[in-house]
Amino acid sequence: MKLAGFFLLPAGWLIVISAVVLFPQTASRAIFVFAGVSMEGIGLGLCFRAARVARESSE
Amino acid sequence: MLSTCSLLIVLVPLAAVGLALINTGFGRARGAAHAMLSSLAAMAIAAIVYALVGFSWEGFPGCPAHQFVLGGTSWNWLANEPFLMRGFEWNDSPTTLAMLLQIFTVGIAALIPISTGADRWRMRSTCISTVLLAGWSYPLFAHWVWGGGWLAQLGSDFHLGHGFLDAGGAGTIQALGGLSALAIMWILGPRRGKYPAEGGIAAIPGHNMVYVLFGCALIVPGWIALNSAGAMLFIGAPISHIPLIAATTLLSASASCLAAVAVTHIRFGKPDASLCANGWLGGLVASSAICCFVTPLEAILVGLVAGILVTAAVEVLEVHLAMDDPGGAISVHAVAGIWGLLAVGIFPHIRDGIAPLQLGAFGNSGQFLAQVVGIATLLGFILPMVYGLNWLLNRIDSQRVERRGERQGMDLYELGGGAYPEFVIRGDE
Incomplete structure (x- = not known):
C-alpha cells in the first residue's frame, strides 16, 4: 500500500507538469492540474493508511 | 537598501532560536538537553553544508545552470556554480546577501523535523539527515523557486501569472x-506508549509550556526580518514595503492564534496552550508566503484560516x-505553509501596486494555477524524494533509538547527563 502511495505521488506530479506543457488553454490545463493534484491526494492518503496499518500490525 | 537588508538578516537567527526553544518545550524533560543540542548541531551542519555544497546547486537568477529542453521549453533545474565557495565574492551584492540569509534559513528548515522526531530520533541520524536536507533537498527546491529555476519561470514560459511566488519561504523553508x-x-x-495496545491514545504533554510560549514571542522579530529580507531579495520589494510586511506578518500570527484560542475553547471548554502556540506559529508560517502580496485585512483572514487549519490538522493527525x-510540526509548517502559498493565488494584489513585482507581463492570470x-x-x-533519502539512511543505520534509550531518556542515553540534574530525586534525599 505504501509503495502504491509513493507511486501515485510522483505520477500525480507528472500529470500536473504534462498539463502545463501540453495544454495552453486555461480550462483544460486547470482540469488536468487538479486531476494530478487529486492523484497526489490519493497517494498521500494511501501512505498515511499504510503507516497506520504497519503500526497496528506491529503491536 | 542593502545595508537595511543586512541588518534584517542578522535578526533572522532569532527565528531559529525560538523554534529550538519550542521544540525543546514540546518534548519530555528527560530529552530536553538532547533536543537543544540536536537543534544546535543541525543549525551548524546546515550552515556549513549549505555554504560548501548547497549554494552551488541553488545558485541565483542568471547563474550558469543545468537545463534540458522539453515541449520546446528550456527547463532550468539545477545551478552549476563552483563548489566550496570557489570564486564567490563576499560583498554587499544581493547574491551575497541571499546566500547569507539562506545560511540561516536552511538551519530553520533543518530544525522542523527535530520537533517531530522528539524523544526517539538519534542525534547521529539527525545530523546525517540534515546533511541531505542542506546539501540537496533544500538547494534543489530553492533553485526552482528563488534561483531562477523552472517554477520561477512558469510566468514567462507558460503564462502562469508571475510564476510560483514565495516571498518569505513558506514553501522553500517551511513546507x-x-x-x-x-x-x-x-x-x-x-513514541512508545503513545498508542497503547489496549487502545486509546496516551497524552504525553510537553514538559515546559513556558519554553514554548517564550519561543513563540522570541520568534516574531526573527520572522518579520525573514519575511522582509526574503521579499527584498527574492521578490524585489522596495524598502518602503517593510512596514506592510511587518504588519501582515504580525496580524496573520495574531489572527491565527486567536482562531486557535476560539477553536480549542469551543472543542475542549478551555483554551489549550500548546495548540494556541501552534496557531501562532501557523499564522507566521502562512504569512511568509503572503507578506507582501495582501492587505492587512486579508492577512487577518489568512491567519484566521491558518489557525483553524492547524488545530484541525493536529487533531486529525494524532487521533484519526x-x-x-509531539510539536505539531507537520500541521504548523506543512499545512499552514501550503495554505499560505495557495492564499497568494487567492488574493492576487500584485497588479494593484500593493506588491512591487515587475516580473513578467502576464498580470495575475494563472497565478493561482502557478x-x-x-x-x-x-x-x-x-x-x-526526501522520504526515499531518509528511508535509505534508515536501512544503513537505524534512525530510531533503541528501546532502552527511549525508556531511559535521550539525555542520559545519548549525552550521559540530564538537562535538569537538580530535579532528580535520589534515594538518600
Whole structure:
C-alpha cells in the first residue's frame, strides 16, 4: 500500500507538469492540474493508511 | 537598501532560536538537553553544508545552470556554480546577501523535523539527515523557486501569472521542512506508549509550556526580518514595503492564534496552550508566503484560516491517522505553509501596486494555477524524494533509538547527563 502511495505521488506530479506543457488553454490545463493534484491526494492518503496499518500490525 | 537588508538578516537567527526553544518545550524533560543540542548541531551542519555544497546547486537568477529542453521549453533545474565557495565574492551584492540569509534559513528548515522526531530520533541520524536536507533537498527546491529555476519561470514560459511566488519561504523553508518532518515520522513511528495496545491514545504533554510560549514571542522579530529580507531579495520589494510586511506578518500570527484560542475553547471548554502556540506559529508560517502580496485585512483572514487549519490538522493527525507529532510540526509548517502559498493565488494584489513585482507581463492570470503547480511539486516530487533519502539512511543505520534509550531518556542515553540534574530525586534525599 505504501509503495502504491509513493507511486501515485510522483505520477500525480507528472500529470500536473504534462498539463502545463501540453495544454495552453486555461480550462483544460486547470482540469488536468487538479486531476494530478487529486492523484497526489490519493497517494498521500494511501501512505498515511499504510503507516497506520504497519503500526497496528506491529503491536 | 542593502545595508537595511543586512541588518534584517542578522535578526533572522532569532527565528531559529525560538523554534529550538519550542521544540525543546514540546518534548519530555528527560530529552530536553538532547533536543537543544540536536537543534544546535543541525543549525551548524546546515550552515556549513549549505555554504560548501548547497549554494552551488541553488545558485541565483542568471547563474550558469543545468537545463534540458522539453515541449520546446528550456527547463532550468539545477545551478552549476563552483563548489566550496570557489570564486564567490563576499560583498554587499544581493547574491551575497541571499546566500547569507539562506545560511540561516536552511538551519530553520533543518530544525522542523527535530520537533517531530522528539524523544526517539538519534542525534547521529539527525545530523546525517540534515546533511541531505542542506546539501540537496533544500538547494534543489530553492533553485526552482528563488534561483531562477523552472517554477520561477512558469510566468514567462507558460503564462502562469508571475510564476510560483514565495516571498518569505513558506514553501522553500517551511513546507519543505514540514514534509521532511512527515517523512521522518513515517520512518520513526510513534513514541512508545503513545498508542497503547489496549487502545486509546496516551497524552504525553510537553514538559515546559513556558519554553514554548517564550519561543513563540522570541520568534516574531526573527520572522518579520525573514519575511522582509526574503521579499527584498527574492521578490524585489522596495524598502518602503517593510512596514506592510511587518504588519501582515504580525496580524496573520495574531489572527491565527486567536482562531486557535476560539477553536480549542469551543472543542475542549478551555483554551489549550500548546495548540494556541501552534496557531501562532501557523499564522507566521502562512504569512511568509503572503507578506507582501495582501492587505492587512486579508492577512487577518489568512491567519484566521491558518489557525483553524492547524488545530484541525493536529487533531486529525494524532487521533484519526495515529501519527505521533509531539510539536505539531507537520500541521504548523506543512499545512499552514501550503495554505499560505495557495492564499497568494487567492488574493492576487500584485497588479494593484500593493506588491512591487515587475516580473513578467502576464498580470495575475494563472497565478493561482502557478501556486498549485508549486504545491504539487512539493507533494509529488520533494516529499517522495526526501522520504526515499531518509528511508535509505534508515536501512544503513537505524534512525530510531533503541528501546532502552527511549525508556531511559535521550539525555542520559545519548549525552550521559540530564538537562535538569537538580530535579532528580535520589534515594538518600
